[in-house]
Amino acid sequence: MSRTPIYGPGNPHPLSVMKTELVWEGKYDEYGNRREVDIAGCAMPLQKIETIDQPRSEAAAKGQRSLDYYEKKTKRLDDFRNRLIWGDNKLVMASLLKEFKGKIDLIYIDPPFDVGADFTMDVPIGDGKETIEKDQSTMEMVAYRDTWGRGTDSYLYMMYERLSLMKDLLSDRGSIYVHCDWRVNYFLRLVLDDVFSKDFFLNEIVWAYFAFKRKTAKKFPQKHDTILSYRKNSDSFTWNTQYKPHKPEYLKRWKQDEKGRFYRDDVNPTAGGSRIIYLDEVEGDIVDSVWDDIPPVNPVAIERTAFATQKPEGLVDRIIQASTNQGELVADFFCGSGTLGAAAERLGRRWIMADLGRFAIHTSRKRLIDLQRTLHSEGKPYRAFDVYNLGRYERQWWYKALLNGADEEHRRVVLEFFRAEVLQSTPSPLIHGRKGAAFCHVDGIDSIFTRDEVKAVAEAVAQAGGRECYCLAWEFEMDLHLTTAALEKELGVRLKLVQIPREIMEKNRKNPPPFLEVAVLEAQPVYRGQGAERTVDIKLTKFLPSLAEVPSKELAAIKDRAMKSGMDFIDFWAVDFDWQPGQPFNHHWQDYRTRKDRSLKTLSAAGHKYPQPGKYTACVKVVDTFGCDTSITVEVEV
Numbered sequence: 001m002s003r004t005p006i007y008g009p010g011n012p013h014p015l016s017v018m019k020t021e022l023v024w025e026g027k028y029d030e031y032g033n034r035r036e037v038d039i040a041g042c043a044m045p046l047q048k049i050e051t052i053d054q055p056r057s058e059a060a061a062k063g064q065r066s067l068d069y070y071e072k073k074t075k076r077l078d079d080f081r082n083r084l085i086w087g088d089n090k091l092v093m094a095s096l097l098k099e100f101k102g103k104i105d106l107i108y109i110d111p112p113f114d115v116g117a118d119f120t121m122d123v124p125i126g127d128g129k130e131t132i133e134k135d136q137s138t139m140e141m142v143a144y145r146d147t148w149g150r151g152t153d154s155y156l157y158m159m160y161e162r163l164s165l166m167k168d169l170l171s172d173r174g175s176i177y178v179h180c181d182w183r184v185n186y187f188l189r190l191v192l193d194d195v196f197s198k199d200f201f202l203n204e205i206v207w208a209y210f211a212f213k214r215k216t217a218k219k220f221p222q223k224h225d226t227i228l229s230y231r232k233n234s235d236s237f238t239w240n241t242q243y244k245p246h247k248p249e250y251l252k253r254w255k256q257d258e259k260g261r262f263y264r265d266d267v268n269p270t271a272g273g274s275r276i277i278y279l280d281e282v283e284g285d286i287v288d289s290v291w292d293d294i295p296p297v298n299p300v301a302i303e304r305t306a307f308a309t310q311k312p313e314g315l316v317d318r319i320i321q322a323s324t325n326q327g328e329l330v331a332d333f334f335c336g337s338g339t340l341g342a343a344a345e346r347l348g349r350r351w352i353m354a355d356l357g358r359f360a361i362h363t364s365r366k367r368l369i370d371l372q373r374t375l376h377s378e379g380k381p382y383r384a385f386d387v388y389n390l391g392r393y394e395r396q397w398w399y400k401a402l403l404n405g406a407d408e409e410h411r412r413v414v415l416e417f418f419r420a421e422v423l424q425s426t427p428s429p430l431i432h433g434r435k436g437a438a439f440c441h442v443d444g445i446d447s448i449f450t451r452d453e454v455k456a457v458a459e460a461v462a463q464a465g466g467r468e469c470y471c472l473a474w475e476f477e478m479d480l481h482l483t484t485a486a487l488e489k490e491l492g493v494r495l496k497l498v499q500i501p502r503e504i505m506e507k508n509r510k511n512p513p514p515f516l517e518v519a520v521l522e523a524q525p526v527y528r529g530q531g532a533e534r535t536v537d538i539k540l541t542k543f544l545p546s547l548a549e550v551p552s553k554e555l556a557a558i559k560d561r562a563m564k565s566g567m568d569f570i571d572f573w574a575v576d577f578d579w580q581p582g583q584p585f586n587h588h589w590q591d592y593r594t595r596k597d598r599s600l601k602t603l604s605a606a607g608h609k610y611p612q613p614g615k616y617t618a619c620v621k622v623v624d625t626f627g628c629d630t631s632i633t634v635e636v637e638v
């Protein structure tokens, strides 16, 4: 029989000794101890998939003389290469700790904070007169389920873990800025107090932007976001006071002397009479915690990308300038369209950015390449950057525990919809089915099909005497086509990457939805000139985009459109004229559509010269309007 405990001075009631704090599910373990952030198994090798120094590579491709000229014109700032990383930021940060613990001087983040947000977005195709809807990718859906699945509890848990990792990455002189709004600012402040301590709180900045006012709601219209800032720990954190131009009404208080100089002599009358201050000796109006001088990114702004939540560069410029000096390292682990990287690049800071959305990575890459080109054309320095993947996605990250053996059932359902035979006795655990003469592999539910996996599958198929295999998966690691091309050459096994359509999850679904191969791309070399003067370019001859992120209601119409004019769906393409298997893709030449200029070349204009006659492999990478990439290799002989 349980007895009611007797509380008193010797046995105080738990509530009488509790301190004020924000508690979320999972903050304490069952013994009441604070749970550590568990990053065991999260640190993974970061795989460099692209190296981007486009203007310099282009000069190098045209011959040594222009490279020398180039180096004289645009000096390298240093050898640091900025990083753009695709992946869940918990895994990304855990993987960065080894190299960057205590090394990052500023972190700005703008995490998602709209629980019920609609994540579809309109992306332009072709000349931009038409747009189509883009849905979330499976990976984004899973991440958002993790973030919001248990409402505020799971959001707080997600943010607490991320902020703790950010604290470890920050340098002793570093600080963090967290961008949020009325929906989450009240509890993010408490989580930040928890991680960084109240003592290191710096500011609650109000970013008051212009907002179109409607009289409909029975409350005051919302007109600001909140940015919470903290320093890591020491008093010697970096700080540079910021100034803005004085407002005209303030200037009216200044008098003009006979030489035309503006002055005031009434500023400090108590300190011994008049003390004259001249306006041209004052640096400007000190920026305080209300920022009402930075407009949001308007629909026609030059910096505008297709990203709905894009923040203005001016806002991030101010943060970077206040809290870092030239050459210091800044990071954004929820980077979206890459605003922080763009601001940092212009201001001469080094940067690291991460996002789990493919579209975000693509938008950031394009934006930063464009900036490299602009800075180069203005004769200004810039740094090269590399794009990374996380090497290996741990299955438990994708809810393996929760699946409880559901993988087998999932495979069977996928194969049945794909109209393939489910193999009862298989030559390898990696071969699950057969369709015609080809084998089938079905990747696990909620996981990404990686290059290690595709290699294992190809080897299993080759060993079983197969020559072709459909690899069905929900999500593919970036640049997987390059691995399949290399494997095809090495093992003679043709690997077809097929996206599992989301419609198979629909209840009571009987008819198979279309299974689409992950984009189709064809290209050929174009030669000009003879002998040592021979140049090579690449012509795109066919492209069909992957339509995995098109909402099903639009699929039929878009498919038709894609068959007729697939090239309209290309947003960006690039060529590495001397691709080496297993090496990152080197951007020698690229072309892309911008908001202002929607045209796109389908024949490269690199005029690439090889150092000596021989056979080479060029690699062509295309990113479609949904941010999905596909690559092929093209054999070249000069």
Ligand SMILES: C[S@@+](CC[C@H](N)C(=O)[O-])C[C@H]1O[C@@H](n2cnc3c(N)ncnc32)[C@H](O)[C@@H]1O
Pocket: 087, 088, 089, 090, 110, 111, 112, 143, 307, 309, 310, 311, 312, 333, 334, 335, 336, 337, 338, 339, 340, 354, 355, 356, 357, 360
């Ligand atoms: C509000 S947007 C950031 C917008 C950005 N400040 C800009 O100016 O474009 C938030 C971003 O966080 C990303 N995100 C959400 N959860 C993430 C996670 N766990 N890891 C990495 N990125 C994540 C989303 O994909 C989205 O691009």
